[in-house]
Amino acid sequence: SAVISQKPSRDICQRGTSLTIQCQVDSQVTMMFWYRQQPGQSLTLIATANQGSEATYESGFVIDKFPISRPNLTFSTLTVSNMSPEDSSIYLCSVQTGGMGEQYFGPGTRLTVT
Amino acid sequence: AQSVTQLDSQVPVFEEAPVELRCNYSSSVSVYLFWYVQYPNQGLQLLLKYLSGSTLVKGINGFEAEFNKSQTSFHLRKPSVHISDTAEYFCAVSVSASRGTSYGKLTFGQGTILTVHP
Numbered sequence: 001s002a003v004i005s006q007k008p009s010r011d012i013c014q015r016g017t018s019l020t021i022q023c024q025v026d027s028q029v030t031m032m033f034w035y036r037q038q039p040g041q042s043l044t045l046i047a048t049a050n051q052g053s054e055a056t057y058e059s060g061f062v063i064d065k066f067p068i069s070r071p072n073l074t075f076s077t078l079t080v081s082n083m084s085p086e087d088s089s090i091y092l093c094s095v096q097t098g099g100m101g102e103q104y105f106g107p108g109t110r111l112t113v114t
Numbered sequence: 115a116q117s118v119t120q121l122d123s124q125v126p127v128f129e130e131a132p133v134e135l136r137c138n139y140s141s142s143v144s145v146y147l148f149w150y151v152q153y154p155n156q157g158l159q160l161l162l163k164y165l166s167g168s169t170l171v172k173g174i175n176g177f178e179a180e181f182n183k184s185q186t187s188f189h190l191r192k193p194s195v196h197i198s199d200t201a202e203y204f205c206a207v208s209v210s211a212s213r214g215t216s217y218g219k220l221t222f223g224q225g226t227i228l229t230v231h232p
Contacts, residue, residue: 102163
């Protein structure tokens with residue numbers, strides 16, 4: 001398993017601004033993921049962030065809106081740009097340890113856009 | 115593409131009663147299967163996983179799940195629930211790649227809210 005922390009844990013932001021969420025892991029991992037959980041809904045994968053390469057975005061998510069950095073094997077950031085109320089969600093990062101697809105999740109960042 | 119359907123959005127149950135949370139999946143290729151639990155205002159915690167081998171897998175907190183390939187199901191069960199089991203439960207699948215690895219992406223079901231009443 002892995003211990004994952006996220007900052008901030010929650011934030012209230014005004015529309016049109018941007019927020020950068022940090023994800024820190026206690027061990028080196030190759031694969032990191034960013035998910036969105038909209039109110040009352042399940043998790044949707046935003047992108048896969050592997051160190052040393054560009055993030056891979058899922059359908060419906062674009063780099064201009066959700067730029068991701070992965071500078072090393074223990075850290076990643078997700079930026080939510082030009083926010084609107086529809087971006088109000090919980091954003092979670094996760095890591096895959098081992099090769100079988102099991103992922104471990106951070107506590108999430110609860111974002112409210114007013 | 116794969117998909118996951120959790121057949122019950124909410125399951126109310128009394129304490130010490132048994133519970134089953136149902137999950138069906140669809141995939142044209144082999145998958146790995148997972149159950150996660152999300153307690154209020156927390157992240158997701160891995161309950162159990164099916165990768166290969168025995169179709170009955172045991173997880174934490176007394177939960178178990180059975181993989182049924184013919185019915186493409188992976189139902190979660192607990193013989194006697196506690197108030198502390200009140201949470202939202204998510205079933206998820208990951209596509210298995212060659213040599214026993216995974217492509218990584220998890221596809222989640224819509225979640226089942228389990229509420230345990232005293």
